[in-house]
Amino acid sequence: MRYKRPAVTAPAFKARSFAELKSLRHALQQAAAREAERQRLLREQLQREQARRQLFAHAVGPVVPLKGLAPRHTPAPQPPEPLPLQRQKDEQQALRESLSDAFDVATLLDVDDQMSFRRPGIGLDVTRKLRAGHWSIQRQLDLHGLRVHEAREALGSFIRLSHRTGLRCVRVVHGKGLGSPGLEPVLKGRVLSWLVQKKEVLAFVQARPAEGGAGALVVLLQPSVRRP
Incomplete structure (x- = not known):
């Protein structure tokens, strides 16, 4: 024959007087108020966090991409102009040739x-x-x-x-x-x-x-x- 464990039930509270019942009701109300306040603070914290994350979106509003525009092109920086070394050499050579000592x-x-x-x-x-x-x-x-x-x-x-x-x-x-x-x-x-x-x-x-x-x-x- 299988043994059946008896169910465990919470002890029932039985007020012995009207004063005790009133005190219990007051304690339950305070506990409910504290829980409500905790939930309110938690919601406010979540709202502040969400607002911080969406600050830019709230500031500029909804963004709609423009149609028919080509992707933005960033031109590559222009390389510096090369030094005219050959031209300088040519000028010096021409200078030496143009001023003759035999003239x-x-x-x-x-x-x-x-x-x-x-x-x-x-x-x-x-x-x-x-x-x-x-x-x-x-x-x-x-x-x-x-x-x-x-x-x-x-x-x-x-x-x-x-x-x-x-x-x-x-x-x-x-x-x-x-x-x-x-x-x-x-x-x-x-x-x-x-x-x-x-x-x-x-x-x-x-x-x-x-x-x-x-x-x-x-x-x-x-x-x-x-x-x-």
Whole structure:
């Protein structure tokens, strides 16, 4: 015969007086109120958490994608422009080739009390004004201490840059040769030859004593053509 375990039932509470019943009702009401308050706080916490997560959506409202638009394209950054190294080499090579040391300049110079040069078509009044300081000297190049090939490149670059920047009158100091072997001016004759070969040069004269005298030249350049 199988043994049957007796069912366990909760003990019944039996109020022994009206006061005890009233006290029990009050305790149950307080417990219910505390549970209601706990549920309210829990709901508020859940609402705050949900609002925090959907803050952006609440701020901008519903988003509707536009129709008929191609996907946004972000262009790749432009690479930096390459340095014109080959062009610089070509210019230097052209500069070396254009200024020849074998160029005979003697027949092109006006030899008088002060040596000068003026390109064909330029009147004597230009060299006269150049000697008188009609054009103010805007820049100077000093070739003291340079070797021949260094002086040639420095002079070519100086004349080209001065012309490009719109300068009209510059001074080139080549020295009087007092520090050269035999006290002969090594650079003076070469500078005269190089300047005659530069198409930017209109004329040049020996500088006045206060501006260098026989150790310098005042050079007048062609007007530069400003591109719009």
